[in-house]
Amino acid sequence: MASVYRTEDCQFTVDRDALIRRLGEALHGDNLLVDDEAMRPYECDGLSGYRQMPQVVAIPETVEEVRQVLRICSEMNIPVVARGSGTSLSAGALPHPQGVLLSLARFNRILEVDHERRIATLQPGVRNLAISEAAAPYGLYYAPDPSSQIACSIGGNVAENAGGVHCLKYGLTVHNVLEVTMITMDGELVTIGSEALDSPGFDLLAAITGSEGMLGVIVEIKVKLLPNPPTKDVLLAAFKDVETAGNAVAGIIAAGIIPGGLEMMDGPAIQAAEDFVHAGYPTEAAAILICELDGSADDVEAQREHVCRLLEEFGSEDIRVAQNDDEKARFWAGRKAAFPAVGRISPDYYCIDGTIPRRQLAYVLQEMQKLSDDYGLRVVNVFHAGDGNLHPLVLYDGNVPGEFERTEELGGKILELCIAVGGTVTGEHGVGMEKINQMCVQFQTPDLDQFRALKNAFDPQGLLNPGKAIPTLNRCAEFGAMHVHHGELPHPDIPRF
Amino acid sequence: MASVYRTEDCQFTVDRDALIRRLGEALHGDNLLVDDEAMRPYECDGLSGYRQMPQVVAIPETVEEVRQVLRICSEMNIPVVARGSGTSLSAGALPHPQGVLLSLARFNRILEVDHERRIATLQPGVRNLAISEAAAPYGLYYAPDPSSQIACSIGGNVAENAGGVHCLKYGLTVHNVLEVTMITMDGELVTIGSEALDSPGFDLLAAITGSEGMLGVIVEIKVKLLPNPPTKDVLLAAFKDVETAGNAVAGIIAAGIIPGGLEMMDGPAIQAAEDFVHAGYPTEAAAILICELDGSADDVEAQREHVCRLLEEFGSEDIRVAQNDDEKARFWAGRKAAFPAVGRISPDYYCIDGTIPRRQLAYVLQEMQKLSDDYGLRVVNVFHAGDGNLHPLVLYDGNVPGEFERTEELGGKILELCIAVGGTVTGEHGVGMEKINQMCVQFQTPDLDQFRALKNAFDPQGLLNPGKAIPTLNRCAEFGAMHVHHGELPHPDIPRF
Numbered sequence: 001m002a003s004v005y006r007t008e009d010c011q012f013t014v015d016r017d018a019l020i021r022r023l024g025e026a027l028h029g030d031n032l033l034v035d036d037e038a039m040r041p042y043e044c045d046g047l048s049g050y051r052q053m054p055q056v057v058a059i060p061e062t063v064e065e066v067r068q069v070l071r072i073c074s075e076m077n078i079p080v081v082a083r084g085s086g087t088s089l090s091a092g093a094l095p096h097p098q099g100v101l102l103s104l105a106r107f108n109r110i111l112e113v114d115h116e117r118r119i120a121t122l123q124p125g126v127r128n129l130a131i132s133e134a135a136a137p138y139g140l141y142y143a144p145d146p147s148s149q150i151a152c153s154i155g156g157n158v159a160e161n162a163g164g165v166h167c168l169k170y171g172l173t174v175h176n177v178l179e180v181t182m183i184t185m186d187g188e189l190v191t192i193g194s195e196a197l198d199s200p201g202f203d204l205l206a207a208i209t210g211s212e213g214m215l216g217v218i219v220e221i222k223v224k225l226l227p228n229p230p231t232k233d234v235l236l237a238a239f240k241d242v243e244t245a246g247n248a249v250a251g252i253i254a255a256g257i258i259p260g261g262l263e264m265m266d267g268p269a270i271q272a273a274e275d276f277v278h279a280g281y282p283t284e285a286a287a288i289l290i291c292e293l294d295g296s297a298d299d300v301e302a303q304r305e306h307v308c309r310l311l312e313e314f315g316s317e318d319i320r321v322a323q324n325d326d327e328k329a330r331f332w333a334g335r336k337a338a339f340p341a342v343g344r345i346s347p348d349y350y351c352i353d354g355t356i357p358r359r360q361l362a363y364v365l366q367e368m369q370k371l372s373d374d375y376g377l378r379v380v381n382v383f384h385a386g387d388g389n390l391h392p393l394v395l396y397d398g399n400v401p402g403e404f405e406r407t408e409e410l411g412g413k414i415l416e417l418c419i420a421v422g423g424t425v426t427g428e429h430g431v432g433m434e435k436i437n438q439m440c441v442q443f444q445t446p447d448l449d450q451f452r453a454l455k456n457a458f459d460p461q462g463l464l465n466p467g468k469a470i471p472t473l474n475r476c477a478e479f480g481a482m483h484v485h486h487g488e489l490p491h492p493d494i495p496r497f
Numbered sequence: 498m499a500s501v502y503r504t505e506d507c508q509f510t511v512d513r514d515a516l517i518r519r520l521g522e523a524l525h526g527d528n529l530l531v532d533d534e535a536m537r538p539y540e541c542d543g544l545s546g547y548r549q550m551p552q553v554v555a556i557p558e559t560v561e562e563v564r565q566v567l568r569i570c571s572e573m574n575i576p577v578v579a580r581g582s583g584t585s586l587s588a589g590a591l592p593h594p595q596g597v598l599l600s601l602a603r604f605n606r607i608l609e610v611d612h613e614r615r616i617a618t619l620q621p622g623v624r625n626l627a628i629s630e631a632a633a634p635y636g637l638y639y640a641p642d643p644s645s646q647i648a649c650s651i652g653g654n655v656a657e658n659a660g661g662v663h664c665l666k667y668g669l670t671v672h673n674v675l676e677v678t679m680i681t682m683d684g685e686l687v688t689i690g691s692e693a694l695d696s697p698g699f700d701l702l703a704a705i706t707g708s709e710g711m712l713g714v715i716v717e718i719k720v721k722l723l724p725n726p727p728t729k730d731v732l733l734a735a736f737k738d739v740e741t742a743g744n745a746v747a748g749i750i751a752a753g754i755i756p757g758g759l760e761m762m763d764g765p766a767i768q769a770a771e772d773f774v775h776a777g778y779p780t781e782a783a784a785i786l787i788c789e790l791d792g793s794a795d796d797v798e799a800q801r802e803h804v805c806r807l808l809e810e811f812g813s814e815d816i817r818v819a820q821n822d823d824e825k826a827r828f829w830a831g832r833k834a835a836f837p838a839v840g841r842i843s844p845d846y847y848c849i850d851g852t853i854p855r856r857q858l859a860y861v862l863q864e865m866q867k868l869s870d871d872y873g874l875r876v877v878n879v880f881h882a883g884d885g886n887l888h889p890l891v892l893y894d895g896n897v898p899g900e901f902e903r904t905e906e907l908g909g910k911i912l913e914l915c916i917a918v919g920g921t922v923t924g925e926h927g928v929g930m931e932k933i934n935q936m937c938v939q940f941q942t943p944d945l946d947q948f949r950a951l952k953n954a955f956d957p958q959g960l961l962n963p964g965k966a967i968p969t970l971n972r973c974a975e976f977g978a979m980h981v982h983h984g985e986l987p988h989p990d991i992p993r994f
Contacts, residue, residue, distance in 0.1 A: 116751040117854075139753075161695055172694050188943040196852040197669050197884050198658055199707060200923045200932070200939055201948045201967060206703035210696060227753035254613040256636070256724035298795030355693040357614075387694050426697045435697070442697055446685040451698045453954035458947070470698060 004050050004433055005097060008474055009467030012079060012098040016055055019076060023058055023100070026068035031106075033057035042101045045086040045093040046148070049350070049404055050433055054081070054095035059103045063183070063219050066102070070217060071187040073100055079463050080185075082213040084125060084156030087148040089351060090432030092160055092212050096466060102217065104155050110134050111220070118225045119178060119195065124155025124218045128162075131223065140225040143170035146428065147339070155218045161210030163428030165261045165335075168386035169294075172428060174209040176224050182208065182216035185459045190216065207454065212430050213465040215458040229294035232260065233304050234328040237311045238285035238318035242266055242381075245287035246361030248314035249385045252291070253358065255310060257303055260294040262386030263335050266365070269342070269380045269393075270334070276341035279334035282318055289316075289385065290335050338382045339393070346378070346395035348404075352411045353429035354418035358388045367417055368392060375410045377403075389427030390418065416441050431469045439469070440476035448476070501547050501930055502594060505971055506964030509576060509595040513552055516573060520555055520597070523565035528603075530554035539598050542583040542590040543645070546847070546901055547930055551578065551592035556600045560686070560716050563599070567714060568684040570597055576960050577682070579710040581622060581653030584645040586848060587929030589657055589709050593963060599714065601652050607631050608717070615722040616675060616692065621652025621715045625659075628720065637722040640667035643925065644836070652715050658707030660925030662758045662832075665883035666791075669925060671706040673721050679705065679713035682956045687713065704951065709927050710962040712955040726791035729757065730801050731825040734808045735782035735815035739763055739878075742784035743858030745811035746882045749788070750855065752807060754800055757791040759883030760832050763862070766839070766877045766890075767831070773838035776831035779815055786813075786882065787832050835879045836890070843875070843892035845901075849908045850926035851915035855885045864914055865889060872907040874900075886924030887915065913938050928966045936966070937973035945973070 023032050033039050034056050044051045055078070060066045073080050079099030086093050095101040107123035110130065114120070115138035120131055128149040131142040145164035146152055152162065158180060163172045170176070179193040193205035208215055239245035245264055252262065265273065267286050274281045281288060289311070293303045304321065311319050322328040334341075342349050356364050365381065372379040378395040392414055396407040415425045415438040425431065425438045439448070451470045455462070471479070520529050530536050531553050541548045552575070557563045570577050576596030583590050592598040604620035607627065611617070612635035617628055625646040628639040642661035643649055649659065655677060660669045667673070676690040690702035705712055736742035742761055749759065762770065764783050771778045778785060786808070790800045801818065808816050819825040831838075839846050853861050862878065869876040875892040889911055893904040912922045912935040922928065922935045936945070948967045952959070968976075 116747070118751075118753075161700070163695065167694060174700060175694075184943070184947075188946075190943055190947055194921060195854065196921045196924070197664060197672075197886075198660065198852065198921065198923045198925055199703075200921050200928055200936060201944070202712075202951050203658070203671060203703040203707050204947070204951070206696075206700040210700050215699075250613065254615070256615075296793075296796045296799060299793050302793060355695065357692065389694075424691055424693045424695065424697050426695045427693070428695055431697055439697060446681070446687055447698070449685075450681075450687055450701070450955070454699050454701070454951065457950035457954040 004052060004094065005467045006475060008472060010098055012077060014055055014078060014098045015076070019078060020056060022072045022076070023056060023069060026072060027058060027060060027065055031059045031061060031065065033059070042083065042086070042095060042103065045083070045088040045091060047089050047091040047432070047434055050091040050094050052095050052097055054097070054099055054101035057101045057103060059106055061106045063189070066217055066219055067183050067187045067189070069100065069102060070183055070185055073463060074185050074187065074461060077461060077463065079466050081465050082159070082217045084153030084159070085127065085151050087152040088156065088160060088432060089353065089429045090160070090434040092430050092432035092468060093156070094433050104153065107155070107219065113138070115140060117195070120223050120225055122154050122221045122223065124153060124221060126154050128152050128154055128157055135225045139228050141228055142223055143176050143226050144173050154221055154223065158209050158218055158221055159211065159213050160430035161428065163384070163389065165263065165384065167428070168262055168384065169258045169260050170226065174206050177205065177209055177221060178224060179222040180205060180208050180218055181220040182218045184216045185461060185463050195222070210430065212432060212469040214455055214469055215464065229260070231295065231297045231300045232328065233293045233300050234322040234331045235291040235304065235307060236320045236331050237289045237291070237316040238282040239287045239316050240285065242287040242365050243362035244315040245289055246358070248289060248311055248316065249361065250358045251310050251314050252307055253386065255306065257307060259291050259386060261290070261292040263290045264288070264383040264385035265335060265338060266381040268378070269338050269382050272341040272345050272380065273334035273338050276344055277333045277337045279330045281334050285318070290331055335382070342380050342393050342395065347397040347399065350394045350396060350407045350411060352390065352392045352394065352414050353427045354390050354415050354423060354425055355427040356388045356390060356418050356421050356423035360421040360423070361385070361388070364390070364417060364421060368414060371410060371413050371417070375406055377407060377410055384427065388423065412438060433468055436468065436471050436475065437479045439471045440479045501549060501591065502964045503972060505969060507595055509574060511552055511575060511595045512573070516575060517553060519569045519573070520553060520566060523569060524555060524557060524562055528556045528558060528562065530556070539580065539583070539592060539600065542580070542585040542588060544586050544588040544929070544931055547588040547591050549592050549594055551594070551596055551598035554598045554600060556603055558603045560680070563714055563716055564680050564684045564686070566597065566599060567680055567682055570960060571682050571684065571958065574958060574960065576963050577714070578962050579656070579714045581650030581656070582624065582648050584649040585653065585657060585929060586850065586926045587657070587931040589927050589929035589965060590653070591930050601650065604652070604716065610635070612637060614692070617720050617722055619651050619718045619720065621650060621718060623651050625649050625651060625654055632722045636725050638725055639720055640673050640723050641670050644833070651718055651720070655706050655715055655718055656708065656710050657927035658925065660881070660886065662760065662881065664925065665759055665881065666755045666757050667723065671703050674702065674706055674718060675721060676719040677702060677705050677715055678717040679715045681713045682958060682960050692719070707927065709929060709966040711952055711966055712961065726757070728794045728797045729789060729791045729825065730797050731819040731828045732788040732801065732804060733817045733828045734786045734788070734813040735779040736784045736786070736813050737782065739784040739862050740859035741812040742786055743855070743882070745786060745808055745813065746858065747855045748807050748811050749804055750883065752803065754804060756788050756804070756883060758787070758789040760787045761785070761880040761882035762832065762835060763878040765875070766835055766879050769838040769842050769877065770831035770835050773841055774830045774834045776827050778831050782815070787828055832879070839877050839890050839892065844894040844896065847891045847893060847904045847908060849887065849889045849891065849911050850924045851887050851912050851920060851922055852924040853885045853887060853915050853918050853920035857918040857920070858882070858885070861887070861914060861918060865911060868907060868910050868914070872903055874904060874907055881924065885920065909935060930965055933965065933968050933972065934976045936968045937976045
């Protein structure tokens with residue numbers, strides 16, 4: 001089990017009986033869970049290597065109940081961790097041992113779909129896919145599509161700034177949210193953003209999006225809806241090494257083409273996917289690109305010709321254009337099944353999420369291979385290549401003592417490699433508990449001070465999701481010392497771009 | 498002359514001799530102006546009704562000099578107002594009477610145009626148009642195009658979140674900036690944002706963009722470059738009343754079409770423009786729409802047909818499609834010359850900037866006419882109709898005693914009308930000094946508290962551009978009292994959307 005909260009994150013004094021009594025008065029019916037058995041499903045989120053039971057689980061039904069929970073916790077100085085569907089892959093919804101786990105699961109209503117303004121108004125517990133389903137009768141959809149979209153909630157999407165396969169062209173959650181209404185730790189209802197392009201005063205919507213539950217608890221969200229593209233084409237191109245595949249990605253973007261999706265898989269990922277879903281992938285290839293082009297029929301045709309020409313110029317000897325909907329679905333099937341496919345060839349796998357400049361792709365893959373050799377752990381690579389978002393999957397066996405810990409350490413090294421080449425430690429999963437040490441590598445002290453000042457401006461008591469996302473000075477000092485112990489800062493001699 | 502700073506904004510103690518001595522040591526050559534004559538050009542910005550001399554004008558040449566100026570002012574507790582090209586229309590760069598006016602004019606280098614990554618790296622004093630000029634050899638351009646783009650600086654654009662005719666489709670400055678490096682009031686260099694889509698930690702880039710010089714002084718900016726659209730079409734449609742023109746705008750957007758530009762002019766604006774530039778506008782029309790469609794040739798053709806059909810359905814009896822580049826330029830000429838054209842028919846004019854939901858256009862125009870009658874001041878209307886951004890021009894004569902003050906008051910009423918229908922007090926000009934009272938109407942106390950907390954997190958001494966953008970409690974109390982004196986809150990019975 002990974003070490004999670006630090007002692008300094010757990011300096012709260014909890015009178016559990018009093019907490020239960022006061023929350024019980026504020027919440028009605030079965031909206032408060034206090035028994036271990038009932039709370040067990042909340043002990044972890046999608047990163048199940050990290051587990052922690054909370055003091056209680058509150059499942060409010062109304063905005064007023066949320067406000068009451070926050071006011072009580074503020075008065076009693078008790079931490080609060082908000083949770084949507086619990087699909088976070090960075091342990092963003094991991095409970096605090098001294099805190100209340102606040103589930104927004106009952107805020108699951110779509111309040112309005114306005115097809116003229118192309119805006120959906122949502123409660124935070126609405127599932128991502130349900131938005132597009134509700135918009136479908138109007139020919140509209142909600143663009144960000146995390147792979148957990150059947151289950152994950154829009155509130156969690158906002159908290160973690162979720163992405164998906166199509167965010168290269170259509171943006172992350174932050175680019176698709178118009179307005180967020182949230183309750184601050186002292187119980188004030190604040191609305192941030194609007195339907196207008198400009199914000200009077202400070203534009204805090206982006207700061208709230210991806211703030212990982214540290215600034216407030218979201219109770220209502222307005223998102224943009226987009227018209228379904230009339231046409232989609234899907235291409236598959238095979239490469240004999242990952243470097244040329246990486247160069248082709250950079251070449252497509254440099255040519256001014258922004259595909260709807262531009263994904264890359266390396267040899268082991270291709271093999272695992274092919275064995276699982278029989279998509280017809282070229283298993284002899286060292287890398288494949290899957291490229292989706294969307295828009296008007298003429299546009300897509302022109303782009304397809306251009307992309308095919310580029311892929312050829314960049315050295316692909318096997319370029320396939322899906323001829324019908326079945327084939328389009330098959331080209332995607334392998335990519336979409338890549339994670340479960342990897343699950344078939346290894347007892348466990350750990351999905352890393354980092355971002356690098358596209359041009360560093362080849363170098364990073366080569367360095368990752370070295371790290372994989374050093375740690376004796378296999379790494380399978382699946383990328384949102386177009387936006388440089390890596391998802392290396394580290395294969396391990398949780399039943400072998402110490403292997404999860406080594407996997408975690410390797411994951412950390414991969415993130416530090418991303419930073420070293422000018423990238424970042426998050427692509428779309430957030431920092432949460434998982435990547436908090438790497439935040440010490442990503443940022444200098446003045447940057448972290450600025451983050452802490454912002455946190456303090458919203459939550460001066462430090463009660464919202466403490467111990468996550470923004471590391472303390474002590475943590476960084478300790479983690480930094482660890483670095484010194486291991487030698488120099490990682491990769492001082494990497495080529496800067 | 499408008500009253501500007503309040504007494505409470507001017508509680509600093511300045512030892513001017515010591516300030517001049519210390520800044521003189523930090524800046525070399527002629528980088529410090531202290532004589533009235535030399536400082537006179539800095540006494541106002543584009544909103545020349547507001548004037549104020551600073552204590553001194555500093556014109557640093559290096560990042561280190563900017564840092565020194567800020568450190569000295571921090572130590573001496575002296576306000577600092579940063580200025581780009583001084584084209585703000587909301588008095589955002591109005592000097593503080595007890596402060597240093599910090600000009601970034603010498604930071605005028607384009608540091609890099611990377612056409613492969615489609616990113617330009619800029620010093621803040623670079624002129625907006627110079628970016629597109631530098632990108633032109635690569636078929637790229639920078640999208641936001643405020644009407645002052647020949648003169649205005651990218652640093653000022655970021656500070657005010659500037660827009661332009663094309664921001665309906667391509668966004669405001671906030672949607673086109675990737676990274677900002679700034680110096681905080683205590684002299685720390687902080688880089689916010691990155692080329693990656695997601696931000697680890699809090700995403701503060703949007704909060705910095707449009708923060709009106711209140712959080713830090715920007716010293717470097719990275720912006721996105723876009724490929725020039727292959728084709729552009731320009732349409733002009735005349736309407737016999739503004740209401741149907743407004744409905745046509747809403748109809749085009751609701752049909753899923755986002756034109757490159759969608760502008761509206763009312764009868765008086767049409768007449769003034771036609772008299773000035775002889776664009777061939779239908780002077781008998783009550784309103785015209787100018788619609789630019791851009792993209793691939795086929796896309797543009799399909800959209801043109803769709804838009805023409807919609808315009809007809811919504812009641813336009815005169816729809817013209819520009820047949821060649823000359824005619825396209827002519828259709829735009831009247832719109833682009835609208836402000837100077839109005840300058841020909843009135844000794845002075847005052848340009849208001851507010852945003853409303855598109856569907857409220859007709860109601861707002863009707864209410865503005867009433868206000869215009871009440872105040873006995875003519876109002877000419879030019880809009881970025883597609884995004885609901887109004888630019889009413891109030892005609893007045895600055896030589897008639899009290900007329901500027903009445904104009905200002907009418908401007909305030911128009912902004913309050915925007916708020917009342919669910920809009921905001923800024924479209925693209927910022928709040929600055931001009932609209933600070935209306936911020937008290939736009940926001941509730943908890944929202945303003947949140948803004949102040951953010952300001953305090955970045956600038957605890959309150960030295961960066963004090964008295965602008967975020968009103969004090971006292972100001973709001975006083976302005977609120979004024980409202981009560983006048984009666985109820987404005988327009989309690991307007992139709993809510």
